[in-house]
Amino acid sequence: AQDREASAQSSSPVIAAFKVFQQELDTKHDKHERLVKISRDVTIESKRTIFLLHRVTSVPNAEDILNEAELKLDAVRQKIGQIAEELRGEDIFQFHRAFTGGEPYRSEPSTFPTAIPHGVVRHAEIGGPLKFNCRSKRIQEYVEAASFLHYIRHRSLISLEEINARLVFMKSEKEDSEGPADALQPGGQVLTFQVSPSDYLLGVADLTGELMRMCISSVGNGDIDTPFQLSQFLRQIHDGFSYIGNTGPYEVSKKLHVLRQSLGKVEDACYALRVRGSEIPKHMLADVFSSRTTHMEPEEGVV
Amino acid sequence: AQDREASAQSSSPVIAAFKVFQQELDTKHDKHERLVKISRDVTIESKRTIFLLHRVTSVPNAEDILNEAELKLDAVRQKIGQIAEELRGEDIFQFHRAFTGGEPYRSEPSTFPTAIPHGVVRHAEIGGPLKFNCRSKRIQEYVEAASFLHYIRHRSLISLEEINARLVFMKSEKEDSEGPADALQPGGQVLTFQVSPSDYLLGVADLTGELMRMCISSVGNGDIDTPFQLSQFLRQIHDGFSYIGNTGPYEVSKKLHVLRQSLGKVEDACYALRVRGSEIPKHMLADVFSSRTTHMEPEEGVV
Amino acid sequence: MSVTEMFSHIQGFLSADQDIREDIRKVVQMLEQTAREILTVLQSVHQPSGFKEIPSKCARARELFCTVRTTIADLKTKFPMEQYYRFHEHWRFVLQRLVFLATFVVYLETEALVIREEVAKILGIEVVREKGFHLDVEDYLAGVLIMASELSRLAVNSVTSGDYTRPLRISNFINELDSGFRLLNLKNDPLRKRYDGLKYDVKKIEEVVYDLSIRGLTKEAETSGGDK
Amino acid sequence: MSVTEMFSHIQGFLSADQDIREDIRKVVQMLEQTAREILTVLQSVHQPSGFKEIPSKCARARELFCTVRTTIADLKTKFPMEQYYRFHEHWRFVLQRLVFLATFVVYLETEALVIREEVAKILGIEVVREKGFHLDVEDYLAGVLIMASELSRLAVNSVTSGDYTRPLRISNFINELDSGFRLLNLKNDPLRKRYDGLKYDVKKIEEVVYDLSIRGLTKEAETSGGDK
Amino acid sequence: MSVTEMFSHIQGFLSADQDIREDIRKVVQMLEQTAREILTVLQSVHQPSGFKEIPSKCARARELFCTVRTTIADLKTKFPMEQYYRFHEHWRFVLQRLVFLATFVVYLETEALVIREEVAKILGIEVVREKGFHLDVEDYLAGVLIMASELSRLAVNSVTSGDYTRPLRISNFINELDSGFRLLNLKNDPLRKRYDGLKYDVKKIEEVVYDLSIRGLTKEAETSGGDK
Amino acid sequence: MSVTEMFSHIQGFLSADQDIREDIRKVVQMLEQTAREILTVLQSVHQPSGFKEIPSKCARARELFCTVRTTIADLKTKFPMEQYYRFHEHWRFVLQRLVFLATFVVYLETEALVIREEVAKILGIEVVREKGFHLDVEDYLAGVLIMASELSRLAVNSVTSGDYTRPLRISNFINELDSGFRLLNLKNDPLRKRYDGLKYDVKKIEEVVYDLSIRGLTKEAETSGGDK
Amino acid sequence: MSVTEMFSHIQGFLSADQDIREDIRKVVQMLEQTAREILTVLQSVHQPSGFKEIPSKCARARELFCTVRTTIADLKTKFPMEQYYRFHEHWRFVLQRLVFLATFVVYLETEALVIREEVAKILGIEVVREKGFHLDVEDYLAGVLIMASELSRLAVNSVTSGDYTRPLRISNFINELDSGFRLLNLKNDPLRKRYDGLKYDVKKIEEVVYDLSIRGLTKEAETSGGDK
Amino acid sequence: MSVTEMFSHIQGFLSADQDIREDIRKVVQMLEQTAREILTVLQSVHQPSGFKEIPSKCARARELFCTVRTTIADLKTKFPMEQYYRFHEHWRFVLQRLVFLATFVVYLETEALVIREEVAKILGIEVVREKGFHLDVEDYLAGVLIMASELSRLAVNSVTSGDYTRPLRISNFINELDSGFRLLNLKNDPLRKRYDGLKYDVKKIEEVVYDLSIRGLTKEAETSGGDK
Ligand SMILES: [Mn+2]
């Protein structure tokens, strides 16, 4: 559509230069659109996994749910693999590129007042479209889901290394458009995706909210061990975050407040259990709950 | 509908007391609703008058419009008379009552931090429904309209006393439900409505925005005297407000900024006229415009 | 009159107004001070040992209300009475606090809701608008709602102090209050917002009564409470 | 059509819109009034004496729903139906309250969750968007969640009134609701926030059940509750 | 229907809504693309050489409006028509841009204000709400105001290109528009704000006319402009 | 002096100021680091096993306060002392945290409120303004209020750990603090806001004591707690 | 020292502080009053007739600065000097206004930038921090920037009053100021924000000069302005 | 690995990152300083006498770009090159300023748009991402847009200096730029926002050309401009 006008001016070197820019920008935009699409799925599927995992507190056979969650997370990892693949041609060594935008330094320049002045209205910074903020939120969502599953399985905190270890991909076959020659290169075709420490940290911070929800549900379902375990675990995470304090990324301090509230709710729940439990001996307590659980099973067993 | 439950408890002195409160509050609410309805008309009609007055710059016979505006304002005054009437039984000497809410001290307690603490969430101040904020805005709107008309007629600022002098009402006849005996009382049945100095001031502040619009329109319509007159007048008002500074009601300082912008726009318009006018001798300038005006008249004359 | 003259004229109005407000603020600060003192006196009822002292504490509070009356008398002199609502915001907050304190004292003394007329008398003010410095219904009701919240706290602390009958009486009283408020057609105003808080107080007290019920302590209470 | 004519014509449109909103507001106020009355009727179930009266109270509430249907019928006449979402915000709040009241009445009558179709019928509105004034899924769910919170309060007060079976039944019901909500993929919207509150209702009810269990009152309940 | 079934059913509703919004967004992006292309075509009228090409450029723009109609036709299929206002925000901005472009094309062709009915036809949509995807008055007026601002720029560039008659014609046209808007009782909404900008456009054009007048270029224009 | 010379001169001032602030920021970061370490040490009291370790943890915290004193001594050298308030904002936050930590340590050791003079000594600073780097009353009070909130958490966790006497002692302590604060005439400042939070802490702790009372656990506590 | 004693003691501190602030506020209000009067005097230069009166207006303003000096002398007595920055916020705003007024007076008199030392003398305060109540560099610069903005207004109004030479002189002055500011390494603070505004003033004045140039009015100015 | 260990592990990462950022910030401050100096040199072109000095000023600016290259070379050593985008935000702003300055210098020298490759060379950086520290298209375009705004100012000041041909040349140049930008499919990003500002620059320059046209000064310019 723009050809006509453009051709009229095609002699101009400026227009010629801008045609090159047009191509470069469009290529970026397209890749960006693809990445957004893929990574949106990462969010959605991670959120669904978390939702699914919450059912663990109310069904008799948790293992089924854990397996289903594992499958869902496999699919998410596939998507992350696609992102890595997508970025491979761009920047062969590091894949931070598409995710640095998620570092706090973009959205909150006020933490670095020297580098990015505020007042200049017309001279505000101009960002490339590829380094946007939301994508790393998506990776944080994956961290949240993966660490939630890990906690339910192992009752421990997954490490950054463990997270990253599962984000190593073999070159996917569908990319054959680049020619089979690539695939023949010996040993080189391994893609890795590195979750940044900040994203890991923020994902773990979000995890605490889910753990709090799980604790409340557990109490609601008569599970008396989980809350105490959770309060211990949450306290450790809370102490960890206190230790990092305001040296971490900007959002951490914001999330610290929510984390503190979650911890308070879990501590309150443990307190309530203890106080109520104080009225009869402990062994009886367990009886009470086990009888209640069996009482409820028939209904739930159908699911 | 509530009778049944209420009757069951009618023996309770608490319920009895609350029935009294119910009546008192409902009476207030009803009066409030009526006042809101009347004073909403005050706003709407004042705004319409201002709108109408703006046409003065574009039509040949301004007098018609001024008379129409005068009629509209008479109607507004009627409404204000109704408000005064409505409040008469309430508070025989002063009618500030229904309008104090419009004083800034309600909406912005921060200016009086001692009296009205902020932090106490559950103990926030509780206001009666009758003293709400918007009503004096409505009176300000009337001040704006009345002073606009006055300016166009007399090229001067209407005083608070002149405003209030036109808000003296004889007891309206429709209130005969109160018995004719009232009407017979000699000389006593005069109602006055007092616009507060703050409302006057804020109305005048708003006037400046309309004057700026009028100035821009005047330039647009080739009127070269009005802008210079207006800039003089606006400067006087601006100096007046500067003189009052932050000793006035809270909103004044907020409006001062807008006022300054309006003055700047008017000064720019005068500047533009002067600069353009500098290119030919003054008497020719007048010719140019008068020829243009006649050129346009035939079309507009139809309206 | 020139524009400049008109503005100095208006400026005169404004300064006079500011002076009045300054005077009012000072008196209101004194009222707040006394209100805080009364509160401190009454806080002791939440202490385990506090129940026995209720009569003496109430007496002490009543004394302090003398000071309140004197200060309010002073406040009345600071502005023309027919402009009550012009300056209402300045004392509205403290007035509601004082209503709370007055209703709380009377509740402690009689376990009944004190009527508006009585509160007005305690504060040395009028009920009817036309008569001068008066107590608005809304301010009265706001004070009553603050008291309701204090009573939910009292219910909790009564149990701690081993008094199992008081929560039941408080529960009845609060339920009656709640029914009363439900008769009112509250608009979307601050009073409505505060009334929404009453639900939490009702719920809290219901839970206290529940705790007593399930442990059979209410029966005990009924028995022993009969001779109260 | 001259420019002037065209603009006069347009002015007509603009005024009409404001009038519509004014009309809607008035009807919505009437709906709020009736909703409050229904609530007052139903509140009595929390009273010790209230359980026996449930049938009569529900009947009374059902009567008031007639008024609701009439008022909503009136509301429908105030604007063209295809502009439902243009004015949705005006009645969203009261609609959710009415859903709560309807689901609560039906729960009290049948101890079952009333489906959306049924609620729509009680309110005299549609389920399917295309058919006109309808009940959005989100509004239905919001109303259900308000009811859940009311039920946790009911569980507490049942015990106070000596009814030990009701909490168990409520517990089962709420657990089923909770399972249902878990099936939904809620975004981070107001509904999600409200749903998070459900967990606390579940917890509260569970604590009541627990309190009954450790005292052996559930067994008593099962025995005596059999004849319900 | 069991609670579980019901909730699965509801989940379907919620997903569907998100899908609709996603679909709408995509089509709207295509509309924005075409709008930009039309703008590029029309921009050339500001060039010195551009005036002669107006007919051909308008023709080209008209062709692109075919694409607009096709895309809007596609947009209409993405959601049930009675939910127009549910999703209005998604296309409001681009719709106003398209109105601007349509009114600008027609102005260039005929130097007259195109009425809403005609704009609606160019965009392939309705005028009357009831009939489906339509053009709101507010959106129409917003588009007209964008055009007014473009015309003030055109007046300036006409002079640069040596066309001294066009500014006079634009001046009359804009004055008529301004009179039209004065008939409207605009609230303090975005439209009012945009309308305030019109005064500056009027002023700018008037200054151009003034500049021409004092140099006697308007008479020249009247003479030479007669053969237009 | 030319304009250029004057501005170069001024730039000298500005750079010097920026350097000072840079220096202060670095030292303050170190203080924050140490404060975080002390907090980590003290957090362990919330652990079930933490009560026995209180003495050793407090001793460890006391050691870290040596580092605090050294760092603050360093901070004092970074700017002229009469400009304390020029740079106050830089360290105000961490200073309040340190006050909290100091008052918390002393509370854990002695269950008493440490006075300002003592806190100043622990931090190695002055009490009197004129003497140099000092502890403002407001900062001291802010720190005390942070501790109050930590104590309400401690009361909860004590019960979880099976210590039923501590909440009673905390309750008394907090009530005393509350009475103290009621003596203050706080303005509408951050401190006032924080003080409003104290009411919630008081209420929270009262509810803990209530929960213990109604289950007879306070008597148990009194018996077993007698030998404390 | 008991908790009560300690808090009474602290209350003493707080009252003293509040009293100081109250005293400062009163004096600052007087300063604001005088500043407003000076402004009113100087505003007249924007009037068409104002240029001739510049000398007499400046003289009048100089007289009012005597009052300023007296009032500031009074202000100095209200607080211990080493706490200058503790209360800085109270007078910072008015101080910047006064700097603006002083620099503006001197500009009108001499068309030159007055240095900080001179401004300090006009206000009767120190330049060097250590010596007492002084003029901070930042406050001086802020005042200068307010003046720059006033000058851009003056350039416009000069033209309106038929003085075509003044804008040229203002343009040179402002450009020099701009170069001066470009020497400064401003942080992201309020000053930086205000400095960004200077760019707009520069541009505005350049456009005034442009308007004069293109109409040959600067040459006219140069001719007639030569005898100035 | 315990939770504590894991967090100190992460803390290590974060500190390392902070250190790098601190280093980068310092170098970036130096770049900003030099950029400000170049700007001061180039500002003189807006002065009446400035046009003759363009060559010498450009030469001086070119010298300062040596410093820029050295500083950027230093910057490159502060972080691993493959993490360019990790730290991009720190230098993005100053880089865009430097691009502006480079394109402005070249425009003054040649009146042509300097291509990205050339700008990269002037700054001593790469064009291709893979090769190291490079110049993003977006940053290049942003710098070009800042220059466009500076050119609109230059057009105004050219007229003041009596150069009537330059505005025409600038107008053509800017129009070409505008066409170029319209080819780009800009998303809703900061670049898009800044591009929206270009419209104002185009309009401003059009008005300057208009002013020249209506006074017949363009013809004069064309005649005398031919020998340029
Ligand atoms: Mn989450």
Ligand SMILES: [Mn+2]
């Ligand atoms: Mn207005």
